[in-house]
Amino acid sequence: MxxxxxxxxxxxxxxxxxxxxxxxxxxxxxxxxxxxxxxxxxxxxxxxxxxxxxxxxxxxxxxxxxxxxxAKQIAWKHEVFRDFFITVLAIDSDTANKCACSIEHIIPDEVVERFIQYLDFERQCEYGGKRWVEGSGFKRNAGINENGQCEVCKEKQGKDARS
Amino acid sequence: MxxxxxxxxxxxxxxxxxxxxxxxxxxxxxxxxxxxxxxxxxxxxxxxxxxxxxxxxxxxxxxxxxxxxxAKQIAWKHEVFRDFFITVLAIDSDTANKCACSIEHIIPDEVVERFIQYLDFERQCEYGGKRWVEGSGFKRNAGINENGQCEVCKEKQGKDARS
DNA sequence: ACAGTAAATTAGACCAGGCTAAAGATATTA
DNA sequence: TAATATCTTTAGCCTGGTCTAATTTACTGT
Known part of the structure; x- marks a missing residue:
């Protein structure tokens, strides 16, 4: 039950x-x-x-x-969500915990699995690392320049400017 | 209240x-x-x-x-989560809706904002596009080869093999 | 060993949010 | 316009989850 x-x-x-x-x-x-x-x-x-x-x-x-x-199952879900909120969304630890604590009872297992797979993916792919830049949103860690832009954003801007 | x-x-x-x-x-x-x-x-x-x-x-x-x-506020949250589940986690539309419908009442606004910023980020950065590959998880769309590996995964494997 | 304290349980109440069954209001259509 | 069908509301009940106050049990130090 x-x-x-x-x-x-x-x-x-x-x-x-x-x-x-x-x-x-x-x-x-x-x-x-x-x-x-x-x-x-x-x-x-x-x-x-x-x-x-x-x-x-x-x-x-x-x-x-x-x-x-x-109980293990529930605690595991909690950890997954906590991890997601902190490492992907850059939410503060306290809020992350609270959010995890409320959604852990609601989200079905298949979806939790997807969160895990997504976290793994982000960690394995070197372009996956990202950080939160105040006032400008998420940026890739790889090759961030002094303006908080990653390689990709920079290149794009260059292309846009030339065209 | x-x-x-x-x-x-x-x-x-x-x-x-x-x-x-x-x-x-x-x-x-x-x-x-x-x-x-x-x-x-x-x-x-x-x-x-x-x-x-x-x-x-x-x-x-x-x-x-x-x-x-x-009501608009609630519906907006629903859309954000639905979008996230479908486009980031590749969850089927029906499950995505159900999950959105349950967490929309629970997740505080600041966190919803982060979800939006994250979605925007993923859409703007060209390395952000990804797809779900059955049995192997998420892969970047950019330069996926016949084994479902993106440029990055491929290079890494090459490096690992050589070392 | 026992008195005093801390913890756990019981009893009884309340509230939110659902249900069914029955009654009341409104619409439809012959 | 009368009869019937369809909504809506009311009344009353139930469950889950919380609380407070009072009681019971267990622990601890002298």
Whole structure:
């Protein structure tokens, strides 16, 4: 059965806490997601019912194999989008994170794959590197001159001027 | 005050119906959004209260200037994302639309601007043109050889082989 | 070992946003 | 113009997700 965006957030938060602390408590999750403790309890009960989380009342929180798999998937999407926003769109880290966090629940896997392939492509092709130039938009890194123009833009302008 | 994703969807749907029909009826919106008629009535009452829609019971539906402005903004975001998914990621039109429709409510304006700038950049720079090659990912259009490799990939492979 | 504190849970409420069924208003057409 | 069909609205219900306040459990230090 499908998880709601909200439940995915809880699962991901648990995953991230466990990565550094080995044992997660409800308060950690609550702080991370900025919700009341009781909301966490509520979500936990659902996630336990769905077989994604191990948790007896007042006990610590761990993930089932199934839960870990699902959480990994979500965290992976998050990373892809974060990467995209930062390295391609030059968005600041904080905004990038927030955007990633909201769209990760929505964009289907095939499309996430395309983002990955696109990122790979940009990294492999040496003309793919680009940077954000304030007030003038994106420019290729390769051969940027003092006016913030790449080889291609420069050549084009030359051609345009001659014709 | 902020509009929820749901209300934005309604507003956008009204905007799109009005663009082709001049007068919108509740049923049009219901069909477009795949919801019950009563849900539309409900949403309309809220949108009227917020000063975005003109609508008396049993009357036709139009947008206030404020509503039109907001709707345009939403529709504009939709177009940007749709464009990005189709021309950059080579996603099929249907999926592109669905993705655009869900993230358009979530991504802040500054980030949408970056998407636009990025699209412009890719279109202006002649090395920016790229195409999707089945089974091998994105390749530059410029100088693609019979193996689907662009000039850059080819040179790199040559260099790698020689070293 | 136990009192005090911190954390977790329960209970109960609220809101948004959807639905169905029934009633009310409007259009169509014989 | 009366009957019928089609919209629209209302009323009432449900679910998911949040909250606060009160209670229960567990931990910690002396």
């Amino acid at each position: 499908e998880l709601s965006s909200s439940l995915e957030d809880y699962l991901e938060a648990i995953y991230n806490v466990i990565k550094v602390k080995t044992a997660a408590r409800a308060t950690d999750i609550a702080k991370k997601l900025n919700v009341a403790n009781s909301s966490v309890t509520n979500a936990l009960q659902i996630l336990v019912k769905r077989g994604l989380v191990n948790h007896a009342p007042y006990d610590i929180i761990t993930l089932t194999p199934e839960g870990r798999k699902t | 902020e509009l929820s994703s749901s209300l934005e969807d309604y507003l956008e749907a009204i905007y799109n119906v009005i663009k082709v029909k001049t007068a919108a009826r509740a049923t049009d919106i219901a069909k477009k959004l795949n919801v019950a008629n009563s849900s539309v009535t409900n949403a309309l009452q809220i949108l009227v209260k917020r000063g975005l829609v003109n609508h008396a019971p049993y009357d036709i539906i139009t947008l206030t200037p404020e509503g039109r402005k907001t």
